[in-house]
Each structure stands twice: as structure tokens, then as C-alpha cells.
Amino acid sequence: MPSSTTPAPLSGAAPRGRGGNRLAGRGARIELIDLSKRYGDFAAVDEVSLVVEPGEFMTLLGPSGSGKTTTLNIVAGFVGPTSGSLKVDGAAIESTPAHKRDMGVVFQHYALFPHLTVAENIAYPLKRRGIPKARRAELIGTALDTVHLGEYGHRYPRELSGGQQQRVAVARAIVYSPRVLLMDEPLGALDKKLRDWLQLEIKRIHAQLGTTFVYVTHDQEEALVLSDRIAVFNHGRIEQVGPAGELYERPGTLFVAKFLGESTVLRGDTTRDGDGSAVGVCARTLRAPGHIEGPRAAIIVRPERLAVRPAGDRPEPGWNALPATVAGEIYLGSSRKLELTLPDGSPALVREQAGALSDVRKGDEVTLTWRVEDSVLLPDDPDVEAVFT
Ligand SMILES: Nc1ncnc2c1ncn2[C@@H]1O[C@H](COP(=O)(O)OP(=O)(O)O)[C@@H](O)[C@H]1O
Numbered sequence: 094m095p096s097s098t099t100p101a102p103l104s105g106a107a108p109r110g111r112g113g114n115r116l117a118g119r120g121a122r123i124e125l126i127d128l129s130k131r132y133g134d135f136a137a138v139d140e141v142s143l144v145v146e147p148g149e150f151m152t153l154l155g156p157s158g159s160g161k162t163t164t165l166n167i168v169a170g171f172v173g174p175t176s177g178s179l180k181v182d183g184a185a186i187e188s189t190p191a192h193k194r195d196m197g198v199v200f201q202h203y204a205l206f207p208h209l210t211v212a213e214n215i216a217y218p219l220k221r222r223g224i225p226k227a228r229r230a231e232l233i234g235t236a237l238d239t240v241h242l243g244e245y246g247h248r249y250p251r252e253l254s255g256g257q258q259q260r261v262a263v264a265r266a267i268v269y270s271p272r273v274l275l276m277d278e279p280l281g282a283l284d285k286k287l288r289d290w291l292q293l294e295i296k297r298i299h300a301q302l303g304t305t306f307v308y309v310t311h312d313q314e315e316a317l318v319l320s321d322r323i324a325v326f327n328h329g330r331i332e333q334v335g336p337a338g339e340l341y342e343r344p345g346t347l348f349v350a351k352f353l354g355e356s357t358v359l360r361g362d363t364t365r366d367g368d369g370s371a372v373g374v375c376a377r378t379l380r381a382p383g384h385i386e387g388p389r390a391a392i393i394v395r396p397e398r399l400a401v402r403p404a405g406d407r408p409e410p411g412w413n414a415l416p417a418t419v420a421g422e423i424y425l426g427s428s429r430k431l432e433l434t435l436p437d438g439s440p441a442l443v444r445e446q447a448g449a450l451s452d453v454r455k456g457d458e459v460t461l462t463w464r465v466e467d468s469v470l471l472p473d474d475p476d477v478e479a480v481f482t
């Protein structure tokens with residue numbers, strides 16, 4: 094990982110282990126109960142309920158404008174909810190001002206004081222809390238060590254790179270050992286390589302401190318790397334909460350399936366079929382576990398669950414099949430993506446691992462096939478486009 098453009102290697106960290114760091118403290122339990130924030134008729138946050146367990150890394154994931162920042166700001170105390178309640182370790186805190194909530198906050202823009210050195214910036218929250226000078230110096234040293242900037246205390250923010258400034262912002266947020274750390278797209282202004290490295294740093298700091306983290310991002314990969322659980326936001330509401338694997342394998346809505354990972358969406362009319370469901374797609378009958386009450390359904394299949402076979406192959410028992418045409422292929426080194434077109438013109442996406450590539454080429458007629466049990470059956474949602482990313 095280390096190169097001329099990456100900062101100090103991770104392996105250089107002096108691991109103190111959970112609880113061994115002098116800034117470590119037990120994380121708080123946060124409860125959001127039916128929280129709403131209205132601006133006139135518009136609900137920026139619409140009856141959001143969520144429990145974040147002590148020490149958990151919870152990510153609020155969703156597209157721009159879905160209410161993530163407003164929700165985080167309600168937790169921080171910067172925005173008052175229109176209705177609903179908020180508890181920390183069981184105590185209601187709606188009327189507690191932000192600076193008394195014992196929460197550290199890191200924003201996308203570093204918000205460091207330009208006229209203060211790094212050490213003075215980090216001293217700021219300690220001074221506000223009346224911590225004596227000798228103790229302050231000790232805490233600042235520990236915070237800077239935690240973000241691997243031990244030697245940078247005397248510098249000014251303008252003498253630091255963007256990634257270093259953001260690490261100072263993290264040090265300032267953790268220096269008084271808050272029981273909650275709130276971060277709003279903290280890596281959003283940084284380039285990809287630095288972002289990837291700092292994601293691992295944030296994960297390490299979380300493990301080291303044991304603080305409860307609530308992290309906002311619109312980047313699904315970032316959410317996958319960091320989170321214990323992810324809450325997927327859409328139009329001010331939470332569509333689903335769960336560990337990444339659960340959201341990926343068992344998305345509860347078409348929106349979640351589309352927002353987290355790639356998938357092929359097969360839409361059609363539903364018919365009941367014994368213990369499962371049948372969905373008519375492209376004049377074929379596809380089968381899926383579970384059943385849908387409404388007349389329209391969507392079957393979601395992840396790209397690694399789909400396979401191509403020669404045209405005209407009949408499906409084995411327990412498998413679904415559709416005719417398709419290969420519209421393109423994307424070579425990705427460790428895998429290959431095949432873009433297919435179904436008879437109704439809709440797209441399908443297959444991912445094949447290197448070493449297990451089929452010999453199909455662009456323009457070939459094929460049979461697209463997958464196991465019935467790899468089909469996720471959901472009610473159709475006309476608001477979600479049938480694209481696979
Ligand atoms: N102070 C405000 N006045 C009016 N509308 C707002 C205000 N703050 C946020 N909104 C609106 O609320 C919605 C959610 O915003 P936000 O929570 O910032 O979304 P996200 O962080 O997911 O991008 C957006 O449509 C935004 O324009």
C-alpha cells in the first residue's frame with residue numbers, strides 16, 4: 094500500500110487495542126424514535142426510527158437529498174426535530190444543547206481554525222471544557238498519535254494536505270473522549286486513493302476507541318468497507334437497516350437492491366404458484382421463493398448468480414432461464430462483466446470470475462440461467478429504473 098502518494102503505512106501504527114487508548118470510552122446507545130423534520134410541507138426527515146448500539150459503526154447511506162445530513166444534525170443538536178424523540182443511553186436529549194451532548198462531529202470540510210496551530214485546534218474543545226493545561230497537552234498528544242500525526246502539532250492547517258487536515262479534524266473530535274462520533278461525508282473532498290486509505294484509518298480508530306460511530310455517505314463502497322450496519326435512506330425515510338451482507342443478499346425493496354451493488358431487475362405480472370410465486374417475463378414463466386400480493390413483481394438477481402449457457406438450453410429443475418443476446422463485455426482483470434439484452438429490450442448483467450469465463454462474444458445468442466433460490470422477489474416499484482447499477 095505505501096507509495097509516494099500515500100501517507101505513513103498502517104503497519105506503522107502503535108496498536109494499543111480496544112480500551113488501551115487513553116481516549117477510549119464506552120460508546121453510547123442512541124435511539125431515534127419517529128423523528129421528523131419538516132420545512133413547510135416538505136419532510137426532509139420523515140418518521141425515522143433507528144437504534145444504534147453502543148460501540149456500533151452505523152452508516153446512513155442514500156442519494157443526495159435523502160435526509161442523511163438532516164438526521165445526523167438532529168442527533169448532533171444542530172437541527173431541532175419537528176416531531177419525534179431522541180435518546181442517548183435511555184435519556185431524552187432533545188432539549189440538551191449541542192455542546193452538552195458529549196458527541197464529536199467531523200464534517201466534509203475540515204473546519205479547522207486557520208490562525209491556530211494543529212495543537213491549538215485540538216486544544217479548543219478541551220479549553221471549552223475547562224481541562225487544565227498539563228492534562229490538555231497529554232490528551233492532544235494521544236489524539237495526534239491516534240491519527241498518526243504525532244509530529245504535526247506545531248503546524249498550521251495551511252501547511253497540511255487535505256487528508257492530514259481531515260485527520261486533525263478527527264483528532265479534535267475524539268480528544269475529549271466523546272461517547273459518540275458523528276461524521277458527515279468526511280472523505281468526500283479527497284481523491285480516491287487517499288479516501289481508500291483513510292477509510293481504513295477510520296475503521297482502525299473505531300476499533301481502537303470503542304466509541305459509537307454514526308457516519309453519513311452516499312458512496313455504497315465506503316458504506317460496505319466501514320459499517321457494522323447500514324441504514325439506507327430514500328426520500329427522508331429509512332428503507333432498510335442491516336449488515337451489508339444482509340442488504341445485498343436480501344434487499345427488502347427495489348430501491349435498496351439498486352442502491353447497494355449491481356443487479357438485474359426482471360419485471361412482470363405475478364401469478365400464484367404452489368409454495369412460491371411465478372412471474373411472467375418476456376413470455377416466459379420465472380419462479381421465485383416467497384410470494385407477492387400485488388399484480389406486478391420484480392425479480393432481482395445479482396450478477397455473480399447469473400450464468401450464460403448455449404442458446405436453446407432448457408432450464409434444469411430448480412433453475413430459471415431466459416433467452417438473451419450478448420451486447421457487450423467488460424474485462425476487469427479478476428472478473429468479466431457481460432452485458433446482455435433480453436427479448437423485451439431490458440438489460441441483464443452477468444459477472445464471471447477469471448478462470449471460469451464462458452467463451453461467448455458480443456452478438457452471441459445465449460441462454461441466461463440462474464437458480465430459483467438466487468432470485469429475490471419484490472413488489473415492483475415504478476420509481477426505480479431498470480438499470481443495473
Ligand atoms: N434548512 C433547510 N430548508 C429547507 N430545506 C432543507 C433544509 N435543509 C435541508 N433541506 C432539504 O431537505 C432534504 C434533505 O437534505 P439533507 O438532509 O441535506 O440530505 P442529504 O444529506 O441526504 O443529501 C433536501 O431536499 C434538502 O434540500
Ligand SMILES: [Mg+2]
Nearest residue numbers: 158161162163
Ligand atoms: Mg448531506
